[in-house]
Amino acid sequence: MKMFFYLFFTVSILALLPLISTADGQELLSSNQYPILNKPSKIELRGYDPEQLGDVDLVAEYRPNSATSYTAEVARSSQPGIWSFEPLDAGIVLLKAVQKKDVQRPAGKDNILKTIATREMSVCFNRTPWSGVFMMLFAGGILFGGIILSVQYALKTKVSP
Numbered sequence: 001m002k003m004f005f006y007l008f009f010t011v012s013i014l015a016l017l018p019l020i021s022t023a024d025g026q027e028l029l030s031s032n033q034y035p036i037l038n039k040p041s042k043i044e045l046r047g048y049d050p051e052q053l054g055d056v057d058l059v060a061e062y063r064p065n066s067a068t069s070y071t072a073e074v075a076r077s078s079q080p081g082i083w084s085f086e087p088l089d090a091g092i093v094l095l096k097a098v099q100k101k102d103v104q105r106p107a108g109k110d111n112i113l114k115t116i117a118t119r120e121m122s123v124c125f126n127r128t129p130w131s132g133v134f135m136m137l138f139a140g141g142i143l144f145g146g147i148i149l150s151v152q153y154a155l156k157t158k159v160s161p
Contacts, residue, residue, distance in 0.1 A: 037125055
């Protein structure tokens with residue numbers, strides 16, 4: 001009975017997760033579900049009120065949570081809350097709508113970035129990455145070559161199963 005309760009609780013929490021929105025109702029929407037490398041996509045901050053939030057920037061973090069991650073600021077457009085995002089690199093990208101706040105500290109003034117909304121996207125290559133295709137063929141050749149050699153050895157030595 002206890003196991004049933006835990007299972008019911010877990011399933012109900014997982015069912016409610018999509019209904020949970022960002023803190024103030026803002027979310028980032030993209031014109032493309034999977035943007036293509038070096039091709040612009042329109043990114044919109046839904047629920048954005050310029051009077052309430054002030055100036056908001058869009059920052060793209062490429063390969064987040066990895067040792068090779070890097071951050072680039074996305075160019076602004078003429079309309080507030082709308083950006084033209086042209087990916088610099090293929091792979092996972094974390095888009096963040098951030099608000100800069102000046103904070104007075106004893107050592108001086110600091111800029112602090114407050115994240116308003118985030119969206120994780122997968123950027124596709126704009127053409128076939130041939131190095132990946134050749135690597136896959138090479139690995140397949142080694143795999144099937146090893147199988148052929150082991151079968152030939154088994155048939156020569158008459159190994160029984």
